[in-house]
Amino acid sequence: MxxxxxxxxxxxxxxxxxxxxxxxxxxxxxxxxxxxxxxxxxxxxxxxxxxxxxxxxxxxxxxxxxxxxxxxxxxxxxxxxxxxxxxxxxxxxxxxxxxxxxxxxxxxxxxxxxxxxxxxxxxxxxxxxxxxxxxxxxxxxxxxxxxxxxxxxxxxxxxxxxxxxxxxxxxxxxxxxxxxxxxxxxxxxxxxxTIFYDRYILGLWVAAEGAIYRLFADDTERFILKEKPKVAFATIGVDFGGNGSAHAFSCTGFTQSMKEVVTLEEYYRKEIISPTQLEQDFVDFVEMCKSKYKVAEAYCDSAETTLIQGLRNACAKKGIAISIKSAMKKEVNDRVRFYCRLMSSDRYKISKNCIYTIEAFRTALWDSKYITKDKRLDDGTTNIDSLDAQEYSTEPYMKAIMSI
Structure with a gap:
């Protein structure tokens, strides 16, 4: 050896x-x-x-x-x-x-x-x-x-x-x-x-502080789509609102090689709405996305089983072919590492119209109150909802994308 x-x-x-x-x-x-x-x-x-x-x-x-x-x-x-x-x-x-x-x-x-x-x-x-x-x-x-x-x-x-x-x-x-x-x-x-360069490349025990997505925060324009994306298929991520948070949907596209990930469309609504209104908004969003891209799957916050079933029933009633599943809900820090690596290697892009997701990536912070572990700040001042929806849309493919 x-x-x-x-x-x-x-x-x-x-x-x-x-x-x-x-x-x-x-x-x-x-x-x-x-x-x-x-x-x-x-x-x-x-x-x-x-x-x-x-x-x-x-x-x-x-x-x-x-x-x-x-x-x-x-x-x-x-x-x-x-x-x-x-x-x-x-x-x-x-x-x-x-x-x-x-x-x-x-x-x-x-x-x-x-x-x-x-x-x-x-x-x-x-x-x-x-x-x-x-x-x-x-x-x-x-x-x-x-x-x-x-x-x-x-x-x-x-x-x-x-x-x-x-x-x-x-x-x-x-x-x-x-x-x-x-x-x-x-x-x-x-x-x-990223913080992960210090730890996983240099082997240093350093604190996670400040902006999570430093590259995105410092040079957002670098990640904005400049031309029509060439995606092979797309998925939708869904985060349900509650207690002052927002309902958020994210439509994410993947290139044929699975090398690049693109945020294509978003939905964001913070005011309180009925389940019926949420179902209608979701149906409208899915129809809009399917009119532009090949969309066959949606991944939802798994904690809300009743709302997930409502979305399924609403789509079935309209005759919309889409598989609606519970998100895998990987550890948040696994999802953070995934997007940090995509951004650092120029494998992530986002449509300029996705203003809430852009702002969410720009303003995402590490929570300074946690000194023994890394935790993303979620105190109501940052838009975690759009980030969750975005992450749910890519979770099933994270391992495959990172292996390329």
Missing amino acids: QLSDKQKEFWNNAESRWNVKSGATRSGKTYMDYYVIPKRIRAVVGKDGLVVILGNTKGTLQRNIIEPLQNIWGMQLVSDIRSDNTAMLFGEKCYCLGADKINQVNRIRGSSIKYCYGDEVVTWHPDVFNMLKSRLDKSYSKFDGTCNPEGPNHWFHKFLQSDADLYLQQYTIDDNPFNSKEFVENLKKEYKG
Whole structure:
């Protein structure tokens, strides 16, 4: 196997109770661990204590850790995670548990842990980590873990600054010589001008503050459509109003290659209206959009099941062919990262007539009241409704678009 200088350094020197690699995405942090994990497990075979792997969820552990281990070492040495949340790894029974909620790890509460591997540690519930501290109670107990940086007040960053028996490496994307030059340049371009450049490229623990979409706020004209868009199909996102917020629809187009995303049309209405009026407005909006573009799907705020059914009934009554579904409602910050990357790589455009969505992107702010996590400001002074509608319209295609 080929290793970078940083990876060799970890292999030779990471012998503390806590061994952590923090830093940029795609910097080689996790790849090293596909060889570290079997080394650690074999070193404690037959000794008292449990072997545990913790991650955001059991599903992410299967994708991020188990399947790559299987590809390198084979199914005989690395089994899938079974229904009882255990797997056989290199001759040892291993507990594979989600750490996003404290109740996920109650089954190992009170047990001694001889080895623990931690994936995506910053996504864990802090009580899980605090429990883990008291469970690594053998003289030979060790922890290996990786994370991408968050804000400087994050609980895990504070631990990394403590006087614990800790071996810490910090990575930038340039610490991985096995990435292609083209990939690195593209990723730097996609995160340029955002908080995510500092974190995912430079590997820095920096606060999210001020404008979220800095590039859009500083040079809005750059993203305004200059000519008629060439889109292959379009979707509609719907955010329902309430408690002073607005009803918002967003019609978003996608090019044939799925490389570019274009906000084509919008609807915004803040005053209180009846469900019947909302249904009529939606029907009118869908008919207008379908007259210009190939629109077959709409994605709505999943919290409002009654209103969603009303839209379906209204469209069916008018004979309008459109599939109306509940939005996936990914984490807001996943949606933020998606649009930041699109904007940085000039893959997002918006019609000049979509004035509410333009203003929403221009004025979106990080909430300064939250010091331990990133949160988009939603205090009634910013137009979150248009952003939600816009994001719902692209959620089903975000993964495919980012893979191009």
